Amino acid sequence: MRDKTIMSEKTTLDLVPGTGSQNYTFLVGEHVYLRTFAPGDEKNATSWRNSIFPKSPELVEKWIKEELPNEGKRNRGHLAIVRKSDDVLIGSISCYFGDVSVFATPHVDPLYGEKGQRWLAEAIVLAAKWQVDENFSAALYIDISSDMQVTIDEVIASGFIETARFREMYEKNGKRYDQVKLYYFNAAWVERLGSPMETVLPRTGSGEVRPVPAKTVLEGDPPVNAVMVGARVYLRPEDKKDAEKTAGASRMEEESFWDIGRHLVPEAKLAVWMSEGRDDDHPRNIWFSVCLRENDEVIGSVGMLNVDFVNRTGETGSFFHEAKWRGGGYGSEAKQLLLEYIFDVLGFHMVQSFVYFPNTRSAAALRKQGYREAGRACWLYTYEGGFGNMVVFDLLADEWRALPRG
Ligand SMILES: CC(C)(COP(=O)(O)OP(=O)(O)OC[C@H]1O[C@@H](n2cnc3c(N)ncnc32)[C@H](O)[C@@H]1OP(=O)(O)O)[C@@H](O)C(=O)NCCC(=O)NCCS
Numbered sequence: 001m002r003d004k005t006i007m008s009e010k011t012t013l014d015l016v017p018g019t020g021s022q023n024y025t026f027l028v029g030e031h032v033y034l035r036t037f038a039p040g041d042e043k044n045a046t047s048w049r050n051s052i053f054p055k056s057p058e059l060v061e062k063w064i065k066e067e068l069p070n071e072g073k074r075n076r077g078h079l080a081i082v083r084k085s086d087d088v089l090i091g092s093i094s095c096y097f098g099d100v101s102v103f104a105t106p107h108v109d110p111l112y113g114e115k116g117q118r119w120l121a122e123a124i125v126l127a128a129k130w131q132v133d134e135n136f137s138a139a140l141y142i143d144i145s146s147d148m149q150v151t152i153d154e155v156i157a158s159g160f161i162e163t164a165r166f167r168e169m170y171e172k173n174g175k176r177y178d179q180v181k182l183y184y185f186n187a188a189w190v191e192r193l194g195s196p197m198e199t200v201l202p203r204t205g206s207g208e209v210r211p212v213p214a215k216t217v218l219e220g221d222p223p224v225n226a227v228m229v230g231a232r233v234y235l236r237p238e239d240k241k242d243a244e245k246t247a248g249a250s251r252m253e254e255e256s257f258w259d260i261g262r263h264l265v266p267e268a269k270l271a272v273w274m275s276e277g278r279d280d281d282h283p284r285n286i287w288f289s290v291c292l293r294e295n296d297e298v299i300g301s302v303g304m305l306n307v308d309f310v311n312r313t314g315e316t317g318s319f320f321h322e323a324k325w326r327g328g329g330y331g332s333e334a335k336q337l338l339l340e341y342i343f344d345v346l347g348f349h350m351v352q353s354f355v356y357f358p359n360t361r362s363a364a365a366l367r368k369q370g371y372r373e374a375g376r377a378c379w380l381y382t383y384e385g386g387f388g389n390m391v392v393f394d395l396l397a398d399e400w401r402a403l404p405r406g
Pocket of ligand 1: 204205206207208258259300317318319320321325326327328329330331332333354355356359360361362364365368
C-alpha cells in the first residue's frame, strides 16, 4: 500500500460471480479476499460502511469517486472485504498509516452473525501479514468491541496480542461492551527492540486517589461566561483571543518530556481550532479555557476529543500553558470540573485518556483523579532510537460518582 490511494478500475459487479479472487496473487484467504473500492460498490454500501447511520447510494458513489482518490493525502486507505465464493462485498478495513504502525478499523456487516465474524478475522489477518510481515510496518493494530469475541479469538490465534481494554466503551442491545486493543507486531522489530509490552513504564506521584472537591457555592455572580466553577479555577468556552496566549506559551515552553519534543504552534491555526465546532449541536471536540477566579487569567485548557454521542464516551485531555501552573493541583481541579460536565451535564458513561510514557506527571495526575490504567498503545512514535508507547486509562461515570467527596 505504498500508494495509499486505493481505488480499482473495476467493481466485482463486472465479474462472473466467484472468479474475482483469481485476479490477485496476494490478499486472498480461504473464504475472503481484499481489494480496492470501485464505482458500483455503492450498491450494497450498507454491508461495508462502518456506520450505524444510513447513506444513499448517490452519496456513497460521490465518496468513491471524489473523496476516496484523495484519502492517500490524509495517510488513509480503504480495503473491501469480498466473499470468494460469489464476490459479494461483506465488509471493509480502513487503515490509517501512522509514522510507525498502521491503525486498521475493521468492519463486517453484523447481519452475517458468527460467520461474518470469522470472515472478518480472516481479512484482518490478511491485512496484518501484508502490512507488517511484507511491508515492514512495526505493527498493525485494531480496536474492536468485545461482543466480537469470535473475531478476537481467531486473530489472537493468528498472533495478535491484547494490549489494552477500555471498559464499557460501546453500547449495543442495551448492554455495554469493552473496546479491546489488539496488536500484530513485526517479529524482526520485536527481536531488535524487545516486546513493547515489557518496556518498563516510569512512574511518579503517590498513586493515591484524592477526593473530588465539593461543589463550589457561589456568593456573588458567576465569573463571566463560566460553565463550571471550582475553588481556584473556572471553565469557560474557548475564545479565539485565547489563541494568542496559547501560541505565545508554545514559543516559551520549558519542558520537552510531556509530548514528543516541543512544538511551535501557529496562532492562526489555533484560532481556527478554538472556534471549530462551536455552532454544532454534537461537536466532535469540546474544549474549555481554564481561568483563574482571582483575576480571570487563562492558564490552560481541558476538554474532550473523539466525542461519541451514540456510545456516550470520549477522550479527555488537559494542557496548562506555563510550567508554573503545572504540578500544583490546578490540572486536577480543572479536570474534576470537566468530569462533572461530562458525566453530570452530558450524561456520558465513560472516558478514556492517552499519555506518552515519559509524561509521568500526567499519568500521576490521572491516577489521583480516579482513572484506572487500561493497558498500553504501542509503537506509535519514534523515540530514542526505537519506538515509543502510550499508557492508557479509563474512568466510568459510576466509579467517578463513588469517589470520596471533599
Ligand atoms: C498534565 C497536567 C494537566 C496535570 O495537571 P497538574 O496540575 O500538573 O497535576 P497535579 O498537580 O494535580 O498532579 C501531578 C502529579 O504528578 C506529580 N508530579 C508533579 N510534578 C512532576 C514532575 N515534574 N514530574 C513528574 N511528576 C510530577 C505530582 O507528585 C502529582 O502526583 P501526586 O499528587 O499523586 O504526588 C499538567 O501538568 C500539564 O498541563 N502538563 C503539560 C501538558 C500535558 O502533559 N498534558 C497532558 C498530555 S497527556
